[in-house]
Amino acid sequence: MKSKFFFIAIVSVTILGISFLFAMVMGSVELSFGQVYNTLFICSMDQNTGVQNIVAQNSCTVDPIYRKIIWEIRLPRILMAFLTGVGLSIAGAILQSVTRNPLADPYLFGISSGAALGAVLAISVFSTGIISVTFGALAGGIFSVILMLTLAGRAALQVERLLLSGVAVSFMLGAFTSLIIYYSDPEIASTLLFWMMGSFTNSQWGDLWLPALCISIGLMLFLIYRSWIGAIQAGDEGAFTLGIPVSQLRLIMLIICSIITAVLVAQVGGIGFVGLMIPHISRFLVGSKLSKVLFMCVVIGGSFMLWVDVIAHSLIPNQVLPVGIVTAAIGSLFFFVILKSRGRNL
């Protein structure tokens, strides 16, 4: 059994490495592996002035524009895509374990609706640019979680009530968002709609630290509490008798997942299905043990998102598709396949 896991792990990590390579090379502008290698390891560039290091001058054969594309555009975008895939996948895995619901998804709790509302308000109402889209989305996401917990009230400790409250918040905030978009200028409306459908296009280096921090801390906490979270899968009462503070643990895990999701949505907009699909695929490959599932979520989730980004940039020449559309298309296919396979098992 252990050897099977190691085999799968190694294959997945290899696929992740290959995905990174391909994501660097493919896109609206086709680069060669040589150019990428040169840029990353041989040419060193002074970011501020674009002047190349004199020592390496002889060996650096890559055009400054391509170098800039790789360092300033591709690399931050790819890393953001990777972080998004990882964050959404692990949040989905933990939510599914902790609510014992295989359809739990980071978006279930209205976080993306809240973030969208925040972003919409930041752009259209506070249009003088005082509040950036990111900040608005983050505030909105957190607000929606607080709203959900408040609405559920004392019943927040019960899973079903919490889920219902989240869905209610999601619809309510979505309605407000649509209303504001309807009354906005067409140009602003198009910005918002594109944002809501998800995109890694504008990722800068400075945008990466917050998601990376939240995901790292979240992952660490998930791994620390992995045995407790695993026990919750055996039933609330069973977990209680093992000494686990079930409701508090569930709430804390929910809040951590919400923070990860809110931070990601604030940066990249609404990207669905990832948190739903990747944990299922991981469990299918390595079973239900949480440490293994989390590992696979990191590797598979990251690779998946890298490929989605490549598709979004390469499908139509010279154009960018919103990422959310690609994940939705793949997600629907995924569920179709599951439906078919379940049907056969009967």
Place this chain on the structure above:
Amino acid sequence: MKRIFFTLAILIFIVSNKLSAENSLSKITNAQRIIALAPHSVELLYAIGAGDRIIATTEYSDYPKEALGIPRIGNANGIQIERVVEEKPDLVIVWEGGNKSADVLKLKSLGLNLFFTKPLKISDISQELKELGNLTGLSERADQVIEQMEKKHKQITNKYKRGSKVKTFYQLWHDPLTTIGPASWSESLLNDCNAENIFKDALSPYPVVPIESVLVKNPQVIIIPSHSGDDETKSKIWEKWSEISAVKNNHVNIIDGDLLHRFTPRVLDGLQKLCDAIDKAR
């Protein structure tokens, strides 16, 4: 045999419909009650002296100043169809692409006299002026306006015909980075200035493009048409990319969008500004 008969029947149906539509419009020579569902049509009607015949229009019909007094019955998101019918217009000017397509279909089905406006280049404006002149009985005035326009237009295009085509990036919007595709109105303006839209091979009329592509295509000029609001943000995105020739040589230009995007004689002022800006980079 049956299939041929069926196809023939459909063809006859379509043709007769088209004919009847044209026939109905050709009967109008002196429309007095006009509903203009496009700001540019309002301007054109005022230009030929038919401004006082407009009984209703849509939002943003703000030129000339008198147009602000015309009652509004809708915007890009929707038209109050009931009011259109209530006003009993002789003529309704419909803007395909600017009015909601469901509204356009509804208006078609109501049997009103519809004039469709969809200019794709400046010469189309002359064509529309002529037709509007015929429909309102003001052909003489219309011809005068057309003559003036065409003279000025020729002046501008001749001035910049010489020299090489300037590679231009036309930034419709900054977030997401949207530009114009082939055969669009804005592209025709660029062509008049002897410029080349770097995305002239795009597959859709308003493609969202990655900044990488702009970097690689390296335009000499960047044009940012602006309607309102934050001009600074729109041009700020180019600050980091000094590799682009347009940025390096300071050819990032913000031009009044109303002048460029309204299909009226005023576009010539915008065209002048546009061509000047482009020419500086030649």
Place this chain on the structure above:
Amino acid sequence: MDFFDFPTSSVFASQKIFCWVKRLSISRPSVNNRCSTAAFAADKICWCVDEKLILDSLTFEIKSQEFVGLIGPNGAGKSSLLRCLYGLNKITSGTLNFNGKNSDSYSRREMAQKIAVLVQEPPTHFDMNVSDVVAMGLIPHQPLLAFSTEEDKVSVENAINMVELKDKQNSAFNTLSGGEKQRVMVARAIVQKPQVLILDEPTNHLDIQHQIEILQLVKQMNVTVVLSIHDLNIAAAFCDRLILMNKGSIVADGNCEEVLTRKNLKNIFQIEAEIDQHPYHSGQRITYDLTGGKENEI
């Protein structure tokens, strides 16, 4: 709830008042010296939920290493009582001592280290494998950041061997039969190394072979057992003591002979039965009279 039904509504109202009063009254710690050897000592405990009185003034004692059976009709409050014992329900009033100290003074983790619980129905859609499920029993004893030691692995293996599931060690939990699932839960309880084992109708969904198997395993563990069960014959076979409950109160408390009487069976369960010595073990044998009692009139 029929508001025009006076007797019922008056009971309802009086329950409500009773619950309010009990909640507000300060309970003094019970001074009971003989409890030092008792696993559980309960003194007039009440439990209300939503202003309904479920458990009414229960007083009893469960000694260390006793095998106690909790019997009674449905709705008597057996499960509720068990939940009070292991802390899931907080008692409204009265005192409950565990190992000489008030139950409230133990943290949930300390309780988990000493008390293991087997519930009625283990989860069905649960697909972790058997050894991982059994390993969960280590949680109360392990600090969070710990990795499994050799000792832990041995403990898990031994438990799996004891319940004779060695060949199913790596199968998914939800592919097992009902009896096997319960055996896994017993193994988990074994790994938990408790002093007390509480079982809430664990044999309800099992066939007779597995019912006996599970209880024999439990008996082997040699810990204090509090078991809620419906089958009176099995209760008589395994239990040292019985507590008979009805409508939230304790009706009888003592050894099997004292509790399993024809009178009690008639009054509480409304059945006629013949009770005699079991031919194979030292307990009683209860034979139900389904003819309507004509054959056995005293």
